[in-house]
Amino acid sequence: MEEAAAGPLDGLGxxxxxxxxxxxxxxxxxxxxxxxxxxxxRAVFEGQPDxxxxxxxxxxxxxxxxxxxxxxCGIATQSTLGPGRSHTTLELKVSYLRPLSxxxxxxxxxxxxxxxxxxxxxxxxxxxxxAGRLCATASSTLLVFDLEPRTGSARG
Numbered sequence: 001m002e003e004a005a006a007g008p009l010d011g012l013g014x015x016x017x018x019x020x021x022x023x024x025x026x027x028x029x030x031x032x033x034x035x036x037x038x039x040x041x042r043a044v045f046e047g048q049p050d051x052x053x054x055x056x057x058x059x060x061x062x063x064x065x066x067x068x069x070x071x072x073c074g075i076a077t078q079s080t081l082g083p084g085r086s087h088t089t090l091e092l093k094v095s096y097l098r099p100l101s102x103x104x105x106x107x108x109x110x111x112x113x114x115x116x117x118x119x120x121x122x123x124x125x126x127x128x129x130x131a132g133r134l135c136a137t138a139s140s141t142l143l144v145f146d147l148e149p150r151t152g153s154a155r156g
Contacts, residue, residue: 008083012040015079041113043075050102060100065127069138072111073123077142080116084147091141098135105130119144
């Protein structure tokens with residue numbers, strides 16, 4: 001966890017530092033998508049689907065859209081959390097409205113937090129293609145928890 005001179009950063013501060021430093025998650029490298037915007041309670045990912053994410057039927061695998069939507073919901077949630085707090089997805093419901101292909105162009109997933117409690121958060125996200133057509137939506141339930149303090153010793 002990154003720390004500022006005044007102490008540990010909250011979730012939004014951590015995400016803004018990663019975004020300004022160009023640090024992305026390995027899943028984004030694998031699936032060719034990136035976090036492009038983050039503010040408290042909102043996160044935006046963009047990606048360019050290509051043939052590497054096609055299913056055997058010749059369209060983008062539904063997991064590609066689900067990964068973008070899950071990321072948008074999760075990072076939107078993380079942006080609302082205080083220092084020493086994190087989250088994990090408990091449930092993700094995805095509705096597929098339009099198939100994606102390499103012709104979809106740049107796709108954009110926008111995640112928004114609807115509610116954050118001490119232990120559970122709720123978020124939703126939409127996925128649009130480059131033409132602005134709605135391709136998928138998601139709703140997510142997320143577990144919110146305290147991170148265990150890091151120690152200087154290695155774990156075996």
